Amino acid sequence: MGCPDWPLCHGSWLPAWNFESVLEYSHRLVGALVSLSLLGAVAAIAISKPLRRQLGRLAATLVYLLVVLVSFGAVTVAYDMPPAVVACHLELATLLLMTWVVILNRSREALMPQGRALPTPGIYRYFAWVALGAGLIQLFLGALVSVSHAGLACPDFPTCYGMWWPPLVGNVGIQMIHRYGAYTLAVVVAVLVALCEWRASADVRMWSRVCAALLVIQVSLGIGNVLMKHPAWLSVAHLACGVSLVLSLFMVAYRGWPQLWYDRRQTQEGGDVATLGKSERIRAFIQLTKPTIVMLVVVTGLPALIMAGQGQVDAIRWLAALVGTALAASSAAVFNQYFERERDKQMTRTRLRPLPSGRVQPNEALAFALTLGVTATVLLLVYTTALAVFLALFSLFFYGFYYTLVLKDRSHQNIVIGGAAGASAPLICWAAVTGTVGLPAWIMFLIIFLWTPPHFWALAIYRLDDYRESRFPMYPVVHGVAATTRSMAIYTLVMVPLSLVLYPIGAAGPLYLTIAALLGAGFIWLTRAVLRTQSHRDAMRLFAYSIVYTLALFSGLTLDAIVGAHHSGVEWNLVLR
Numbered sequence: 001m002g003c004p005d006w007p008l009c010h011g012s013w014l015p016a017w018n019f020e021s022v023l024e025y026s027h028r029l030v031g032a033l034v035s036l037s038l039l040g041a042v043a044a045i046a047i048s049k050p051l052r053r054q055l056g057r058l059a060a061t062l063v064y065l066l067v068v069l070v071s072f073g074a075v076t077v078a079y080d081m082p083p084a085v086v087a088c089h090l091e092l093a094t095l096l097l098m099t100w101v102v103i104l105n106r107s108r109e110a111l112m113p114q115g116r117a118l119p120t121p122g123i124y125r126y127f128a129w130v131a132l133g134a135g136l137i138q139l140f141l142g143a144l145v146s147v148s149h150a151g152l153a154c155p156d157f158p159t160c161y162g163m164w165w166p167p168l169v170g171n172v173g174i175q176m177i178h179r180y181g182a183y184t185l186a187v188v189v190a191v192l193v194a195l196c197e198w199r200a201s202a203d204v205r206m207w208s209r210v211c212a213a214l215l216v217i218q219v220s221l222g223i224g225n226v227l228m229k230h231p232a233w234l235s236v237a238h239l240a241c242g243v244s245l246v247l248s249l250f251m252v253a254y255r256g257w258p259q260l261w262y263d264r265r266q267t268q269e270g271g272d273v274a275t276l277g278k279s280e281r282i283r284a285f286i287q288l289t290k291p292t293i294v295m296l297v298v299v300t301g302l303p304a305l306i307m308a309g310q311g312q313v314d315a316i317r318w319l320a321a322l323v324g325t326a327l328a329a330s331s332a333a334v335f336n337q338y339f340e341r342e343r344d345k346q347m348t349r350t351r352l353r354p355l356p357s358g359r360v361q362p363n364e365a366l367a368f369a370l371t372l373g374v375t376a377t378v379l380l381l382v383y384t385t386a387l388a389v390f391l392a393l394f395s396l397f398f399y400g401f402y403y404t405l406v407l408k409d410r411s412h413q414n415i416v417i418g419g420a421a422g423a424s425a426p427l428i429c430w431a432a433v434t435g436t437v438g439l440p441a442w443i444m445f446l447i448i449f450l451w452t453p454p455h456f457w458a459l460a461i462y463r464l465d466d467y468r469e470s471r472f473p474m475y476p477v478v479h480g481v482a483a484t485t486r487s488m489a490i491y492t493l494v495m496v497p498l499s500l501v502l503y504p505i506g507a508a509g510p511l512y513l514t515i516a517a518l519l520g521a522g523f524i525w526l527t528r529a530v531l532r533t534q535s536h537r538d539a540m541r542l543f544a545y546s547i548v549y550t551l552a553l554f555s556g557l558t559l560d561a562i563v564g565a566h567h568s569g570v571e572w573n574l575v576l577r
Contacts, residue, residue, distance in 0.1 A: 003028075006077040023232075031073070035066055038100065051107070058103050060548065065096045068555055075511070075563050085562060087143035094139060094243055098250050105254065124195035124204075128253035131185075131192045131211075135246040138185045141178040142242050150174040151230040157223055182222065189215050192252065200256060207251040214245040284354040285368060288337055289330035293422070296547070297329045298322055299554045300448055301425035304441050306561040307507060308433035320383035321432035325425050327376035328392040332421065334369035335400030338362060340408075346470045349463055369400070384432035391431055395424040412478040415460075419452030440507035443498065444557075450495035451550060454488040454527060458543035461485075462536045485531040488542075492527040496520035499553065508557060509564045515556035519549050 003009035003024045010021065045051045045059045052059075069092045076086055145151055150171035154160035158179070166172055189211055196208035221238040228234060305318050337344065337355055341362060344350035354360040360368075373396055380389045399421035407414040426444035427437050453475075460467055460474045461481055467474045476484040499516045502508035508516075526542040 003077065006074045028073075031070075035070065038062060038066060038096075041103075045103075055103055055106060058099060058106065060544075062096065062099045062103065064548065064551060065092060065099060067552070068559075069093055069096055071556075071559060075559060083144055083147040086147040087140050090143040090239075090243075091136065091140050094136070094246055097243075097247060101247065101250065102254065124192065124198070124200050125253075125256040127188075127192055127195055128249065128256050131188045132246070132249045132253045134181075134185050134188050135249045138178070138181045139242050139246050141174070141181050142239060145174055145178045146235055146239060148174055150178075151225060151235065154179075155226070157226045182219065186215060186219065189249070192249075196252065196256075204252055204256045207248055207255060211245060211248045211252060214241060214248055217241055218245055280359065284359040288334045288354050288360060288365060288368065289372070290333040292547075293333060294326050294329050296550055297422070297425045298326050299551055299558075300423075300444065301325050301429035303554055303557040303561050304426040304429040304444060305433060306558060307440055308430045308438065314433070317383050317432060320379045321388065321429050324376045324380040324384065324388075324432075325392060325428050327372050327379065328396045328428075329422075329425075331369050331372035331376060332396045332400040334365055334372065335396075336404045338365045338369060339401075339404045341365075343470060343472075347463075347466050349466055380428075380432065385435040387435055387437070388428050388432040391424055391428045395421040395428070408472065410473070412473045412475050414473070415456045415475070416453050419449050419456075422452060423448035439505065440502060443501055443505075443507070444554075447495060447499050447553075448550070450491050450498065451546065453491045454495075454523075455543065455546040455550075457484050457488050458530065458539045458546065461530070461534075461539040462543065464536075481534045485527075485534055489527050489531050492523055496524055502557070509560050511563055512557050512560035515560075516553060519553050519556075523549055 003021055005011065007028070009025050042059045042063055045055050069089065072085070072089045072092060076089055148171060153171035153175040154166075156162065158164075160166045160172060160176055160179075166176060168176055193208045193212045196205050200208065218238065218241045221234060221241055225231075225234050225238055301322060305321060309318070337353060340350075341355040344353050345356040350356060355362065355365055373393075376392060376396075377389060380392055399418060403414065403418035403421065407418055411417070423445045426441045426448075430437050430441035457475055460476045461484060464476050464481070468477050475487065496516075497520075499520055500513060502516075503510070503513040522545060523542075526538070526545050529538045530542050
């Protein structure tokens, strides 16, 4: 490591004049300049009302990824984190670049003439996302090879000590898995290029050809690395080319799927299912799952896996736990919309959902919900524990049926009681690893449970007329805005101190404590503003911040769990079974 401390380098703002230190410090300076440039662009979006309306969420995502990326970098240096964490740092940087590319494209396509031709439909559009996923995995493996110094584990090519299938242990295993991934990615990219040449539009074909050219260069650099014993400059070129290849694959996938960048209002007017294209149909089914909520569920479950694992990274079990939990949450969301489809037609906020707008038929939604639920059950049952299956199914039925059919129409405390289902991810993931539920998981559960009322009641205040006309007994409708804001303040003042409890019980460290305290102060400040003004504007600000709060709090807890385990001398063991 060129600079063992952060933000200084060997205790000085100016690095020592050697290759490693200069390289590391140059990386930091470039990162700082890029970060300032991105923040300047986000500020420009925030100032402009038209841009804020169109790109606000993407800009918020960019800031979130930037904060996580910088935090990962600082923690990696300060605590000398393991190679896998360093590789994740590169993946995050790539995701940040992808988000910036989307912002640039969306801002440019906002001026696109309505008559401009859209990409030709075809199977290449689906295969491009497969190729992108394979590219991201391969990029992670390449970074892992680099930071693990596994590049010279196999001195020959294409075999390893003359063997095609050497024992996959230690650095030899990392190197060979990276090579097998490269062979697979080469085939995937070749198929993608062929499919694009067959059906894709001109700009998509151009990006696919860039992918093909970069792949050839990347393979050549990889072989050169082995034959030349991994000189630093060639390793950097190899990694840079890999990032360029992944970004080009992203452009093929992104540009080939016009619903991601074309004016969405053209595809949200409803209409006969028979008139919708395959991509619109797929997007409608994805919307049924409430992907933003599912993302929050996954983020809240991840730290529970790391804490419960205590250094044992059972990759298959962890993946099954996260995917199974996400599928169970998706199933519950689809059941919820299936049962509320008639009521959703009456509300401005929900009338464009897939079922009320007619883009998905009720029998299709029901079959989809059942499929998701069964898949989640099978995944959790085969790869995790019986308790995890029970908790996931309980959450599914509690939200999809009890909350939707009983609570929502009958009780002004509907969102409070129903919030237990949305808070269950830490319990499920902890149980998936240990077969029990530990105290930290219960505290995480309570944090989300207490977070739910101020989060959702803020939205209910903003949409008060909508809920009143639809006759839902939401708390602001029954008791008024003043009583609701007082209750929101009570829940907030209990939630924020509870979020700090993970530190004194030894489940989290000072990094998490700092993040939780700062985020909690922001939550209290915005809740106080809503309590004082009772305005729709302040309520919507609190609603938007509450989403950022959950993402940042549990991302910080995940990072703290990794840092804490490493700092305590825990040996990380990857288990593949």
